[in-house]
Amino acid sequence: MSTYEISRMLYSLRDPMNRETCRTNPEVYYRHFDLDETELQFLLDRSWQNLVDAGVSIYLLTKLGATLNVDLLEIGASMRGMSREEFLLLVKEQGERNQKYTIPLA
Amino acid sequence: MAKIIAGIGCSHAPSIAHAYDHRLVEEPPWKPLFTAFKQTSQWLLRQKPDVLIVLYNDHVDQYFFDAWPTFTIGVAAEYQIADEGWGPRTFPIVPSHQKFAQHLAIQIVENGFDLTVSQRMVLDHGFLSPMPLLDPEWAVPIIPMTINVVQPPLPTPKRCWELGEALGKAILGFPEDLRAVVIGTGGLSHQLTGPNFGTVYPEWDRKFLQLLEEAPRELASYRMEDFARLGGDHSIEIVQWLAMRAALLSAAKMELRFYYPYGLMGYGIAGFRVPEV
Numbered sequence A: 001m002s003t004y005e006i007s008r009m010l011y012s013l014r015d016p017m018n019r020e021t022c023r024t025n026p027e028v029y030y031r032h033f034d035l036d037e038t039e040l041q042f043l044l045d046r047s048w049q050n051l052v053d054a055g056v057s058i059y060l061l062t063k064l065g066a067t068l069n070v071d072l073l074e075i076g077a078s079m080r081g082m083s084r085e086e087f088l089l090l091v092k093e094q095g096e097r098n099q100k101y102t103i104p105l106a
Numbered sequence B: 001m002a003k004i005i006a007g008i009g010c011s012h013a014p015s016i017a018h019a020y021d022h023r024l025v026e027e028p029p030w031k032p033l034f035t036a037f038k039q040t041s042q043w044l045l046r047q048k049p050d051v052l053i054v055l056y057n058d059h060v061d062q063y064f065f066d067a068w069p070t071f072t073i074g075v076a077a078e079y080q081i082a083d084e085g086w087g088p089r090t091f092p093i094v095p096s097h098q099k100f101a102q103h104l105a106i107q108i109v110e111n112g113f114d115l116t117v118s119q120r121m122v123l124d125h126g127f128l129s130p131m132p133l134l135d136p137e138w139a140v141p142i143i144p145m146t147i148n149v150v151q152p153p154l155p156t157p158k159r160c161w162e163l164g165e166a167l168g169k170a171i172l173g174f175p176e177d178l179r180a181v182v183i184g185t186g187g188l189s190h191q192l193t194g195p196n197f198g199t200v201y202p203e204w205d206r207k208f209l210q211l212l213e214e215a216p217r218e219l220a221s222y223r224m225e226d227f228a229r230l231g232g233d234h235s236i237e238i239v240q241w242l243a244m245r246a247a248l249l250s251a252a253k254m255e256l257r258f259y260y261p262y263g264l265m266g267y268g269i270a271g272f273r274v275p276e277v
Helices: A004-014 A016-024 A026-031 A037-045 A048-053 A058-068 A072-079 A084-101 B014-021 B031-046 B098-110 B157-172 B202-214 B216-220 B224-231 B233-247
Strands: B002-010 B051-056 B071-074 B078-081 B116-118 B142-147 B178-185 B253-262 B265-273
Touching (some): A004 A037, A004 A058, A016 A026, A037 A048, A048 A072, A058 A072, A072 A084, A084 B253, B002 B157, B002 B233, B014 B031, B031 B265, B051 B157, B051 B233, B071 B098, B098 B142, B098 B157, B142 B233, B157 B178, B157 B216, B157 B233, B178 B233, B202 B216, B202 B233, B202 B253, B216 B233
Parallel strands (some): B002 B178, B051 B142, B051 B178, B071 B116
Antiparallel strands (some): B002 B265, B253 B265
């Protein structure tokens, strides 16, 4: 699956007017582009990891996230198969474990 | 003649931009990072730089896959702020030093690099998340340079090092007195996709800072896949720190070092001073 066309769709979301149009009816927006059915289904399902596995850049997915009001934490939690709360707890614990590696600015 | 007086390596991230824009800089988890940036800014501005050359990477906010340049330099008089999905952040237009930028472009090509020269580019968080922290008054003109870390095939770390060397030579060949600082942004460890999303690699980050100081050329012999494996797929931006380090003379000394693993990233800052003869 070439990701050029889906990437082109996501890149178009740099424009605020396109984001507004997409937000109003995402499926109609997606269908303006020549996407294949698998890609379209991943987008409609918000299957972030499937999109990454298909080769779509995370830097493009965050633009769709911004359009649909889904932040990176939610995208990431879904990629790990966790709820946002579960993921935030994991990150908090990681931070506590890693605190000892901090180098204060001398 | 122009001289390179200092180099800085620092993280860039939408999280930094978010914390700044939402006035979280004094909040407990963010305060250490923003305090470190403030101290770095004071250290930087005390040295009275005339121009800042900023090596960063675009995140598909400017470039696209129709034709992604490996190495670019901006030669415009000023730069606009990118809209990454939330509207452009409200900063003034970023001023440049066009004459110096044009000199660098010509000299770097003479030094054996096939640079893409950009007359118009928008600056994304790779540039914009640290720069208002380092120069809050927007007082010092900047020259943006980008490295491709997004579309394969990527340049090798060795090639990024060589770019830095070519940049350093080009700076020193400018006939006017100019105090130049080279800044490399990106990293440190972060992983933004897959089952390890959010993982930070502090032991490697600290090793990276140590190697950057003690054996930077050794870092140039790593492969991109090594950096990805050690610090996360998206941490390969550290090649921008490598290019910065390579631009400085070998006499450069690391005077500032900061590391703060928090949230989704190992945040780092390194400051090098080049002794003035």
